[in-house]
Amino acid sequence: MGKSDSFYILTDTHYVSKKNFTENSDFRRREKGDQIALVHSAEILRSFFKKILEDKETDAVLITGDLVNNGDRNSHEDFKNELKILTDAGKRVFVTTATHDYCGMGEDENFFKSIRYTDKGTEPIPHVRKCELLPLYYDFGPAQSDSVHEESGSYSLKLFGGVRLIAINDNGNGRSHCGLFDDGFKWLEEEIDKANNNNEKVLLAVHHPVIPPWDIYRHVAEFELFGGYKRLSELLCEKGVRVIFTGHTHVQNIRKYESVKGGYFYDVATTAAVSASGKMRKVEISEDRKTCDIKSIGIETIEGVDTKGKSARDYIYGLNFVGLLDNNINLVKSDFKKFEEEVDGFISKDKLEKHPHLFRFALLKGQKLKLSTLAKLSKKYNGMTKSEIKQLGKEPALPHLIKVAASAFGGNAPYPPDTAVYKIATGITAKIDKINSKHHLSFLDKIIPEGQTLTDVAIPMLYNNRTGNDDEITIEL
Numbered sequence: 001m002g003k004s005d006s007f008y009i010l011t012d013t014h015y016v017s018k019k020n021f022t023e024n025s026d027f028r029r030r031e032k033g034d035q036i037a038l039v040h041s042a043e044i045l046r047s048f049f050k051k052i053l054e055d056k057e058t059d060a061v062l063i064t065g066d067l068v069n070n071g072d073r074n075s076h077e078d079f080k081n082e083l084k085i086l087t088d089a090g091k092r093v094f095v096t097t098a099t100h101d102y103c104g105m106g107e108d109e110n111f112f113k114s115i116r117y118t119d120k121g122t123e124p125i126p127h128v129r130k131c132e133l134l135p136l137y138y139d140f141g142p143a144q145s146d147s148v149h150e151e152s153g154s155y156s157l158k159l160f161g162g163v164r165l166i167a168i169n170d171n172g173n174g175r176s177h178c179g180l181f182d183d184g185f186k187w188l189e190e191e192i193d194k195a196n197n198n199n200e201k202v203l204l205a206v207h208h209p210v211i212p213p214w215d216i217y218r219h220v221a222e223f224e225l226f227g228g229y230k231r232l233s234e235l236l237c238e239k240g241v242r243v244i245f246t247g248h249t250h251v252q253n254i255r256k257y258e259s260v261k262g263g264y265f266y267d268v269a270t271t272a273a274v275s276a277s278g279k280m281r282k283v284e285i286s287e288d289r290k291t292c293d294i295k296s297i298g299i300e301t302i303e304g305v306d307t308k309g310k311s312a313r314d315y316i317y318g319l320n321f322v323g324l325l326d327n328n329i330n331l332v333k334s335d336f337k338k339f340e341e342e343v344d345g346f347i348s349k350d351k352l353e354k355h356p357h358l359f360r361f362a363l364l365k366g367q368k369l370k371l372s373t374l375a376k377l378s379k380k381y382n383g384m385t386k387s388e389i390k391q392l393g394k395e396p397a398l399p400h401l402i403k404v405a406a407s408a409f410g411g412n413a414p415y416p417p418d419t420a421v422y423k424i425a426t427g428i429t430a431k432i433d434k435i436n437s438k439h440h441l442s443f444l445d446k447i448i449p450e451g452q453t454l455t456d457v458a459i460p461m462l463y464n465n466r467t468g469n470d471d472e473i474t475i476e477l
């Protein structure tokens with residue numbers, strides 16, 4: 001394998017400049033519930049960069065959007081300075097931008113606001129407009145490319161000999177359209193055709209997903225998919241492009257799309273660098289250009305942050321909603337006031353204090369719920385024997401539920417069909433499906449896509465029933 005045959009992909013770095021909050025501001029509260037780390041986004045980014053610099057064989061890095069968190073100028077300036085860590089070491093750096101990277105300010109539906117958190121509250125700070133993104137990051141992709149689509153800022157460049165990267169700058173508005181318009185599609189088609197005629201393999205990258213991480217995502221948040229994802233999917237199949245790298249959902253996920261007309265491709269979605277499950281992908285292209293091998297690499301520690309002995313994963317996990325609940329659930333019984341303090345920001349303290357007894361009662365009941373109780377409840381549908389249920393003993397259900405929620409982002413959920421949790425979970429959903437088929441439960445319409453059942457929705461949350469591994473894959477190009 002030659003030196004120039006591999007590159008790294010990071011996404012959703014959600015960088016926040018240190019100038020944007022004071023030590024005693026409400027910013028830490030804001031961080032809770034976002035499911036990403038914001039206060040130490042800079043240190044997390046540098047920790048990933050340190051790993052990249054240690055790898056002398058790889059000379060290229062691609063970052064696919066949501067570079068900063070709120071489209072403010074401070075964060076963009078500091079983020080570009082961070083990129084210098086890589087470029088000064090001789091790495092080629094390419095970026096695309098997305099909805100968090102600019103502020104619409106009424107010009108479009110993008111609703112991000114650039115603010116600074118002070119000791120007294122918040123104040124507006126200079127923001128970056130959408131039209132400024134191309135010049136701002138011109139040196140990170142467009143300058144090295146042989147074709148730029150001016151309107152979107154997408155670009156096409158020779159990544160290695162025989163390998164072309166087409167980076168779609170999908171700076172849509174984040175609400176009604178996140179992809180390319182007709183003109184952009186035409187440019188993209190021409191670029192793929194040019195590459196195919198030159199016998200170059202094409203790798204595509206874009207921020208918003210082309211295939212949703214779960215079918216339910218398409219059902220409840222279709223506007224967050226790449227605008228024109230159906231058109232793009234068919235185009236990739238038709239032109240023989242085998243892989244597109246995406247971000248945005250913060251979900252580590254690999255999915256294959258097969259067209260009824262023939263052809264297929266993979267959407268390799270990478271989780272947010274600043275999430276508890278934060279990873280980057282290393283992509284190695286074989287010397288004969290026939291395959292690309294994708295692996296995932298996380299960070300063990302956060303450079304320059306006192307995490308009190310915690311790993312990077314455990315530290316970030318403890319900041320956000322699943323981790324907050326997981327780490328503080330025992331306080332519900334022993335010190336409910338402290339529980340309220342700890343989860344404030346994720347569950348508002350005001351809300352909890354409106355009905356403290358009700359919340360406490362519900363949370364205590366939830367803690368006491370046993371797997372065996374759920375197994376008995378769904379016995380007719382879960383296929384478990386009496387002795388299997390007996391073996392569950394007093395095993396509580398909540399830690400498993402939390403594990404499912406945590407792995408929704410990190411990928412590779414741990415409950416394949418031979419596990420008790422899978423049998424119980426699908427037993428319960430099958431029971432609900434049965435009730436739903438008899439007495440149409442209208443609230444389920446919001447969750448279940450047409451033609452599917454609740455069990456269909458649940459299974460991909462329990463284990464990777466698609467490619468087998470969300471962290472690794474080898475794709476024939």
Ligand SMILES: [Fe+2]
Pocket residue numbers: 012014066100248249250272
């Ligand atoms: Fe993001």
Ligand SMILES: [Fe+2]
Pocket residue numbers: 066098099100207247248249
């Ligand atoms: Fe995004």
